[in-house]
Amino acid sequence: MDRMITPILSVIVIVAVIGYATFFYLQRKYLHEISKQQAQISSFIESSLNDELANMKEIHLSGQTRQQFEETRQSYLYSVNHRLPEISERLLELQDVCKQYHFIQVYRELKVITLKTQAAAKLENKTRAEITGLKKSNQLHRQKLHELEQRYQDLRKKLLAKNFSYGPSIDKLEENLGNLENTFDQYANFAQQGDYIQADQVLNHLEKDTDVLDNQLKQIPKLYRSQKNVYPDQLAEILSSFQQLTAQKYGFKEDLAVKVKEIQAQIGENLVDLKDLQVSVATKRDQEITGKIDQLYDQLEQEFKARRQVEKTRQQLSQFIQHARQQQHELMIELDRLSQNYSFNHHEMEAGRHLGTDLKKIENEFSVTSQQIREGLPVYSEVWLQQETQIASLQQIEKKQSEINQSIQGLWHEEQEARQAAQTFDLEIHQLHRKLAKQNLPGLPKTYLDFFLTVSDEIEQLLNDLNQIKIDLDQINKSLLDIQADLDKLTEKTNDISDSAALAEVLLQYANRYKIRYPEVAQAANQADQLFNQKFDYAASLEKIATAVDRVEPGAYKKLENQYYAQNPVKEH
Template identity: 40%
Template structure:
């Protein structure tokens, strides 16, 4: 019973599903039928008839005939097939073959979609043919008016185009011939070929219009502006030469002739309808004209400062020559007593030669100015360079004088210092001799004699007929350093010897009670009396005293320096703590 109920339920469900699907199919058929009726309502036939009235020919006619064939295919074939398939689908929707039903639905849907797309394509192409026809007919009117305007411009202003007028009129005639072809093709309805002609017409018309716009200003420059400037240049040159202006190696008439030749050749460039090339040459001509103007103006501008500078340059040269004469006289005098180590005389002679050269150029410029053969710009350039060179020479003269001005003072100061060095040496020698030492350490004597010889050599160099003050100055610095060192060595010698004597006397109190003190005293006495090694003798006795009586050496040393009234030297001490 349960199985039977289940079967009944499944059967009912299947039936209900089938009925629902059949109803869905019928609704889709109704929708497709409505869409097909909408396509039929499109006035495609009227649009074809309207375009057919355009009297199309050539490729346009062929395109129209193809559209007519598409229309026939739509109305006579596709609509019939759609009706048949929709009727069959509606009939089949009562059956139970659902797979075949879906397949047929897809098939008729595709056919309707493709037909709709074809109708839209036909409409678009018909609209395009109408638009092209309209555009071409309007282009005929526009171009006809434009060519009339261009023709009027060429006739009314032919003077503004010069040699280019023939070429421009020839181009316009060619355009009008091509326009006639375009107009004929448009009237015949061959819009495909007309479109090609129209594109070329637009390009060629743009070229002609750009030529008509570009040529007049170029031609005006070549026939009015430049010739007027050339005339002015010639007049100006004649006036300047009459006033004795010179232009050096610049061939002004030749430059003007070159400009005239370029003007003439550029007119031929315009005749060939090459305005871009003519523009480049015009710019070059303008630059050449400007350069000639600048050349003339440069000479005009140079005249006044040249004449104003003449006296000033002459005075500057004379002043520098006098200065150099005084400098050489002073150097000659100083060279009798001093060695001049920095080629001061040679430099002064070179400056004298430079002054001669400057004066020679100045004198030639004066002659040219007097003879009216001078180029003012060149003379002005000479004057500027002379001013610069004379200022440099004057500075060099001052530097040389400054470098030798203090030689006499330096000599006096050096002699005073030499005298002090000699006094210092004798003072140090007396200090050592007053100690009445048994002998002087050899290393001290060697250093003393070196310093003594340096002072002696300085004295010899100072007594020469010609004194080399640069060398003297170096010797002074060296000797001063060596004397300072000798002073330190002398102080060390005196302090070591006197301290050693005091410590040896102090050590006598321990000789009988301490054998090591007796032995050290003997060694220190030998170093002092026989070997004259006073610092070593001090160290020997000081070391053993600090062992016997700690701190005794420092106490005796401090007392020594205090009694001398001088500060204990900061050096390696022999204090053995």
């Protein structure tokens, strides 16, 4: 029994010790939190913010500003004088409750008190911020009052001292200045009474309107001076110059006097806009007027310079046209002359006629412009542009004239070269005929004779084409190339026949020494003789006898061939 009681007692003792330690810990924790809350409440109650609130009496407030601040002040004072002392007393009571170990009650009430102290902290921050803001507003509006008052004095001085600079705008400017001063008085009243909320609202509009008036005072004098003095003087100068140049027979694309009147009307509109203080509209139109006046000056200068250029190059252009016309005349005569003897295959005649048409157009334009100049009022800028185009066209015409002329001048030389080539061809084919005739051959292969006759006919046709009244040199040049190729081939065939026949005769004579001893040589000789005298196949005849001889005497054919070409070097290939 005693043994069982001992462990139970030990457990009870341990539980009791843990329980006591836990109660002791919680008691210390909550007492510390209570003390912390007390200290925070004391700091709120003893805050310097109370003194600042007292000092705010020195700043006179009114209207919405006063009402708003008074609400915040009352809330803060009620918190400091009533709510926070009540919370402090309850915290003292919670100390006793905590010592009685009613921790759950303490926990719940501390949670509520914490929320209240946080609200008190927010209220203090809000109150302090409003005090700071009001002090800044007080200082700001004092400064604004001084600045705006000085600014209005400057504006009024400017209006009084330079009222002539504002022209029709002066009445409206003075009216707006008076309205601004009335608004300033309203603002000053709110600011001096301490109604900063209303003062801020008025100040925003006041500063914007003041800036507008200030900018108008800066912009209008320049605009007015342009409309009153600068532009009228410029337009008078333009109109005078226009009249002088017109009297001197200058022409213009448009009536500058009409343009001057249009600009004068715009100036009148601008003066109305300035009277109504429509400065942005007047500024935009002023830029348009400036651009139009610059254009009128440019037109005057353009025509003045253009006339000098036209007069400077007019005579040269006339000579240029005459020179081109002379060359055109000579070109067409030459084309007509050569067209009697030659066929033009590259549209030379058509190209020449087209150049004549282009030249005629330039001559007509030049004639019309000359008439305009004689009658007066030509638009010289247009004339100068026309002359530049005409000069470029004439340069191109003369270039093409030269190209056509060079191309047709070579026709006669081409004809002579073609005639010389044809004669050479005729001589060569006759030489080929004589060459074979000298060998007294029993006959010639049909294929060779046919080809010989074809080439001969080609040469005869070429000579016939060259003897026509009108020659097509393009066709003749083509024929020259074809005949030369065929003649080269015929020459090669002729040389082959000549050399083969000559070598075959040499080999047949050489084979006589072997006919008795070598029947095969005798047989080959008979066959070669048939090929030579009956079929006129001299190459086959040579091959037949050369093969037989080389069998009985290796190298004999090569030796005889070398001797033949050594004696006939011209015939070597």
